[in-house]
Amino acid sequence: MLRVRWVSAPLSALVWASYVLIVIVWTPLVLLFRLTTFPWDRDRRLVGRLFHLSAVVAGSINPFFTFRLAGVELINPKKPHVFVANHSSFTDVFLIVRLPWEMKWLSKRSIFRIPILGWQMRAAGDVPIIRGDRDDARRAMKKMRGILQSGVSVILFPEGTRSPDGSLAKFRAGAFRLAIEAGVDVVPLAIAGAADSLPKHSLVFQPSTAMLRVLPPVPTAGWTPENAPRLAERVRDQIAAAIGREPTAQRAIR
Numbered sequence: 337m338l339r340v341r342w343v344s345a346p347l348s349a350l351v352w353a354s355y356v357l358i359v360i361v362w363t364p365l366v367l368l369f370r371l372t373t374f375p376w377d378r379d380r381r382l383v384g385r386l387f388h389l390s391a392v393v394a395g396s397i398n399p400f401f402t403f404r405l406a407g408v409e410l411i412n413p414k415k416p417h418v419f420v421a422n423h424s425s426f427t428d429v430f431l432i433v434r435l436p437w438e439m440k441w442l443s444k445r446s447i448f449r450i451p452i453l454g455w456q457m458r459a460a461g462d463v464p465i466i467r468g469d470r471d472d473a474r475r476a477m478k479k480m481r482g483i484l485q486s487g488v489s490v491i492l493f494p495e496g497t498r499s500p501d502g503s504l505a506k507f508r509a510g511a512f513r514l515a516i517e518a519g520v521d522v523v524p525l526a527i528a529g530a531a532d533s534l535p536k537h538s539l540v541f542q543p544s545t546a547m548l549r550v551l552p553p554v555p556t557a558g559w560t561p562e563n564a565p566r567l568a569e570r571v572r573d574q575i576a577a578a579i580g581r582e583p584t585a586q587r588a589i590r
Contacts, residue, residue: 348541355394359453362390366456379486380461381438387460388433395430400533400541403431407550413437416484418515421525422504422575423493427533431548439491440483442476477514484518494568507572513564521553524571526578549578
Protein backbone atom coordinates (compact mmCIF):
# COMPACT_ATOMS: atom_id res chain seq x y z
CA MET A 337 0.00 0.00 0.00
CA LEU A 338 2.83 2.40 0.87
CA ARG A 339 4.47 1.71 -2.51
CA VAL A 340 1.21 2.48 -4.32
CA ARG A 341 0.90 5.81 -2.48
CA TRP A 342 4.52 6.64 -3.26
CA VAL A 343 3.78 6.27 -6.98
CA SER A 344 0.29 7.79 -6.95
CA ALA A 345 1.18 11.09 -5.28
CA PRO A 346 3.87 12.35 -7.72
CA LEU A 347 2.01 10.95 -10.72
CA SER A 348 -1.15 12.73 -9.56
CA ALA A 349 0.83 15.97 -9.31
CA LEU A 350 1.89 15.56 -12.95
CA VAL A 351 -1.72 14.93 -13.97
CA TRP A 352 -2.93 18.09 -12.20
CA ALA A 353 -0.13 20.06 -13.85
CA SER A 354 -1.23 18.76 -17.24
CA TYR A 355 -4.78 19.88 -16.45
CA VAL A 356 -3.56 23.41 -15.81
CA LEU A 357 -1.72 23.31 -19.13
CA ILE A 358 -4.86 22.11 -20.94
CA VAL A 359 -6.88 25.01 -19.47
CA ILE A 360 -4.21 27.49 -20.61
CA VAL A 361 -3.94 26.01 -24.12
CA TRP A 362 -7.73 25.87 -24.50
CA THR A 363 -8.25 29.55 -23.64
CA PRO A 364 -7.25 31.07 -27.02
CA LEU A 365 -9.10 28.25 -28.80
CA VAL A 366 -12.34 29.02 -26.97
CA LEU A 367 -11.88 32.77 -27.46
CA LEU A 368 -11.20 32.48 -31.19
CA PHE A 369 -14.01 29.98 -31.71
CA ARG A 370 -16.48 32.16 -29.78
CA LEU A 371 -15.57 35.24 -31.83
CA THR A 372 -15.85 33.46 -35.18
CA THR A 373 -19.05 31.48 -34.45
CA PHE A 374 -20.98 34.11 -32.49
CA PRO A 375 -23.35 35.10 -35.36
CA TRP A 376 -24.79 31.58 -35.73
CA ASP A 377 -24.01 30.01 -32.33
CA ARG A 378 -26.27 32.16 -30.14
CA ASP A 379 -27.19 29.20 -27.92
CA ARG A 380 -23.44 28.48 -27.43
CA ARG A 381 -23.91 24.87 -28.45
CA LEU A 382 -20.74 24.77 -30.58
CA VAL A 383 -18.44 26.71 -28.28
CA GLY A 384 -19.75 24.71 -25.33
CA ARG A 385 -18.91 21.47 -27.08
CA LEU A 386 -15.40 22.73 -27.78
CA PHE A 387 -14.89 23.74 -24.15
CA HIS A 388 -16.25 20.48 -22.75
CA LEU A 389 -13.97 18.61 -25.15
CA SER A 390 -11.07 19.84 -23.01
CA ALA A 391 -12.43 17.73 -20.14
CA VAL A 392 -12.61 14.74 -22.48
CA VAL A 393 -8.92 15.24 -23.27
CA ALA A 394 -8.10 15.66 -19.57
CA GLY A 395 -9.87 12.43 -18.70
CA SER A 396 -8.23 10.54 -21.55
CA ILE A 397 -4.66 11.38 -20.53
CA ASN A 398 -5.21 10.41 -16.89
CA PRO A 399 -3.54 6.99 -16.44
CA PHE A 400 -5.65 6.25 -13.36
CA PHE A 401 -8.99 6.37 -15.20
CA THR A 402 -10.83 3.64 -17.07
CA PHE A 403 -14.25 4.77 -18.29
CA ARG A 404 -17.24 2.82 -19.58
CA LEU A 405 -20.51 4.12 -21.10
CA ALA A 406 -23.79 2.29 -21.61
CA GLY A 407 -27.27 3.27 -22.80
CA VAL A 408 -26.19 6.17 -25.02
CA GLU A 409 -28.45 4.89 -27.80
CA LEU A 410 -31.53 5.63 -25.65
CA ILE A 411 -31.21 9.39 -26.14
CA ASN A 412 -32.35 11.55 -29.03
CA PRO A 413 -29.65 14.27 -29.06
CA LYS A 414 -31.90 16.58 -31.10
CA LYS A 415 -34.29 16.98 -28.15
CA PRO A 416 -33.48 18.92 -24.96
CA HIS A 417 -33.47 16.95 -21.72
CA VAL A 418 -32.77 17.55 -18.06
CA PHE A 419 -30.02 15.09 -17.18
CA VAL A 420 -29.55 14.25 -13.50
CA ALA A 421 -26.69 12.21 -12.05
CA ASN A 422 -25.50 10.94 -8.70
CA HIS A 423 -22.32 12.69 -7.60
CA SER A 424 -19.58 10.88 -5.70
CA SER A 425 -16.37 12.38 -7.10
CA PHE A 426 -14.86 15.18 -9.14
CA THR A 427 -14.16 12.39 -11.62
CA ASP A 428 -17.87 12.34 -12.53
CA VAL A 429 -17.29 15.43 -14.68
CA PHE A 430 -14.65 13.71 -16.82
CA LEU A 431 -17.01 10.79 -17.35
CA ILE A 432 -20.20 12.74 -18.15
CA VAL A 433 -18.52 14.96 -20.78
CA ARG A 434 -17.83 11.82 -22.83
CA LEU A 435 -21.52 11.60 -23.69
CA PRO A 436 -21.85 12.57 -27.38
CA TRP A 437 -24.12 15.60 -27.03
CA GLU A 438 -23.85 19.09 -25.62
CA MET A 439 -25.20 19.93 -22.16
CA LYS A 440 -24.94 23.08 -20.06
CA TRP A 441 -23.80 22.53 -16.49
CA LEU A 442 -25.13 24.00 -13.27
CA SER A 443 -22.05 24.50 -11.07
CA LYS A 444 -21.31 26.27 -7.83
CA ARG A 445 -20.09 29.83 -8.28
CA SER A 446 -16.75 29.17 -6.58
CA ILE A 447 -15.69 27.07 -9.58
CA PHE A 448 -16.43 30.00 -11.88
CA ARG A 449 -13.96 32.07 -9.83
CA ILE A 450 -11.06 29.83 -10.84
CA PRO A 451 -8.86 31.97 -13.12
CA ILE A 452 -9.21 31.26 -16.85
CA LEU A 453 -11.32 28.14 -16.29
CA GLY A 454 -14.20 30.23 -14.94
CA TRP A 455 -14.14 32.48 -18.00
CA GLN A 456 -14.25 29.46 -20.30
CA MET A 457 -17.24 28.07 -18.42
CA ARG A 458 -19.12 31.35 -18.87
CA ALA A 459 -18.16 31.49 -22.54
CA ALA A 460 -19.49 27.95 -22.94
CA GLY A 461 -22.85 28.93 -21.42
CA ASP A 462 -22.60 26.99 -18.17
CA VAL A 463 -24.57 28.44 -15.26
CA PRO A 464 -23.21 29.42 -11.81
CA ILE A 465 -25.20 29.07 -8.61
CA ILE A 466 -24.56 30.13 -5.02
CA ARG A 467 -25.30 27.13 -2.83
CA GLY A 468 -27.92 27.90 -0.18
CA ASP A 469 -29.02 31.22 -1.74
CA ARG A 470 -32.68 30.88 -2.79
CA ASP A 471 -32.77 34.07 -4.82
CA ASP A 472 -29.69 33.02 -6.77
CA ALA A 473 -31.17 29.54 -7.22
CA ARG A 474 -34.28 31.06 -8.81
CA ARG A 475 -32.07 33.14 -11.11
CA ALA A 476 -30.06 30.08 -12.10
CA MET A 477 -33.18 28.01 -12.79
CA LYS A 478 -34.61 30.78 -14.95
CA LYS A 479 -31.38 30.71 -16.94
CA MET A 480 -31.59 26.93 -17.27
CA ARG A 481 -35.18 27.16 -18.52
CA GLY A 482 -34.02 29.55 -21.22
CA ILE A 483 -31.33 27.07 -22.26
CA LEU A 484 -33.89 24.27 -22.53
CA GLN A 485 -36.21 26.51 -24.56
CA SER A 486 -33.35 27.10 -27.01
CA GLY A 487 -33.17 23.33 -27.58
CA VAL A 488 -30.04 22.58 -25.53
CA SER A 489 -29.93 20.05 -22.67
CA VAL A 490 -28.78 20.74 -19.11
CA ILE A 491 -27.09 18.60 -16.45
CA LEU A 492 -27.56 18.86 -12.68
CA PHE A 493 -26.50 16.92 -9.58
CA PRO A 494 -29.68 16.81 -7.45
CA GLU A 495 -27.86 15.64 -4.32
CA GLY A 496 -26.36 19.13 -4.15
CA THR A 497 -22.82 18.00 -3.34
CA ARG A 498 -20.42 15.11 -3.71
CA SER A 499 -20.91 11.97 -1.65
CA PRO A 500 -17.87 10.95 0.45
CA ASP A 501 -18.55 7.24 0.00
CA GLY A 502 -20.76 6.77 -3.06
CA SER A 503 -24.00 6.61 -1.07
CA LEU A 504 -27.10 8.41 -2.32
CA ALA A 505 -28.66 11.31 -0.45
CA LYS A 506 -32.20 12.57 -0.94
CA PHE A 507 -32.52 14.29 -4.31
CA ARG A 508 -33.52 17.94 -4.22
CA ALA A 509 -36.62 18.78 -6.24
CA GLY A 510 -35.25 21.75 -8.22
CA ALA A 511 -34.02 19.82 -11.26
CA PHE A 512 -37.30 17.94 -11.52
CA ARG A 513 -39.41 21.06 -11.13
CA LEU A 514 -37.33 22.59 -13.91
CA ALA A 515 -38.05 19.62 -16.20
CA ILE A 516 -41.78 19.69 -15.43
CA GLU A 517 -42.07 23.42 -16.05
CA ALA A 518 -40.06 23.19 -19.28
CA GLY A 519 -42.03 20.16 -20.49
CA VAL A 520 -38.96 18.00 -21.15
CA ASP A 521 -37.99 14.49 -20.09
CA VAL A 522 -35.68 13.74 -17.18
CA VAL A 523 -32.80 11.41 -18.02
CA PRO A 524 -31.16 9.62 -15.05
CA LEU A 525 -27.41 9.04 -15.26
CA ALA A 526 -26.17 6.30 -12.93
CA ILE A 527 -22.46 6.51 -12.12
CA ALA A 528 -20.66 3.68 -10.33
CA GLY A 529 -16.98 3.35 -9.44
CA ALA A 530 -16.01 7.03 -9.67
CA ALA A 531 -15.82 7.48 -5.89
CA ASP A 532 -12.73 5.26 -5.79
CA SER A 533 -10.78 7.37 -8.29
CA LEU A 534 -10.58 10.66 -6.38
CA PRO A 535 -12.05 10.58 -2.86
CA LYS A 536 -13.59 13.78 -1.56
CA HIS A 537 -11.01 16.15 0.01
CA SER A 538 -8.15 14.30 -1.71
CA LEU A 539 -5.95 15.34 -4.65
CA VAL A 540 -4.33 11.93 -5.14
CA PHE A 541 -5.86 9.81 -7.87
CA GLN A 542 -6.36 6.07 -7.45
CA PRO A 543 -6.75 3.45 -10.21
CA SER A 544 -10.43 2.90 -10.88
CA THR A 545 -12.98 1.83 -13.45
CA ALA A 546 -16.03 4.07 -13.58
CA MET A 547 -19.25 3.20 -15.39
CA LEU A 548 -21.88 5.68 -16.55
CA ARG A 549 -25.20 4.09 -17.44
CA VAL A 550 -27.78 6.24 -19.27
CA LEU A 551 -31.22 5.14 -18.07
CA PRO A 552 -34.43 5.49 -20.13
CA PRO A 553 -35.89 9.02 -20.22
CA VAL A 554 -38.61 9.69 -17.65
CA PRO A 555 -41.51 11.71 -19.18
CA THR A 556 -42.78 14.67 -17.16
CA ALA A 557 -46.13 14.95 -18.96
CA GLY A 558 -48.91 14.84 -16.39
CA TRP A 559 -46.66 15.90 -13.52
CA THR A 560 -47.13 19.23 -11.74
CA PRO A 561 -44.41 21.33 -10.09
CA GLU A 562 -45.93 20.51 -6.68
CA ASN A 563 -45.24 16.82 -7.35
CA ALA A 564 -41.57 17.39 -8.20
CA PRO A 565 -40.37 15.80 -4.90
CA ARG A 566 -42.19 12.57 -5.80
CA LEU A 567 -40.57 12.55 -9.23
CA ALA A 568 -37.19 13.17 -7.61
CA GLU A 569 -37.70 10.19 -5.32
CA ARG A 570 -38.70 7.95 -8.23
CA VAL A 571 -35.62 8.89 -10.26
CA ARG A 572 -33.34 8.49 -7.25
CA ASP A 573 -34.66 4.96 -6.75
CA GLN A 574 -33.93 4.16 -10.41
CA ILE A 575 -30.35 5.39 -10.08
CA ALA A 576 -29.89 3.51 -6.81
CA ALA A 577 -31.04 0.27 -8.45
CA ALA A 578 -28.72 0.84 -11.42
CA ILE A 579 -25.63 1.31 -9.25
CA GLY A 580 -26.62 -1.37 -6.75
CA ARG A 581 -26.90 0.88 -3.71
CA GLU A 582 -29.67 1.72 -1.31
CA PRO A 583 -30.51 5.44 -1.12
CA THR A 584 -29.35 7.03 2.13
CA ALA A 585 -31.62 9.96 2.85
CA GLN A 586 -30.01 10.60 6.24
CA ARG A 587 -26.63 11.68 4.87
CA ALA A 588 -26.15 15.37 5.57
CA ILE A 589 -25.95 17.91 2.73
CA ARG A 590 -23.19 20.41 3.37
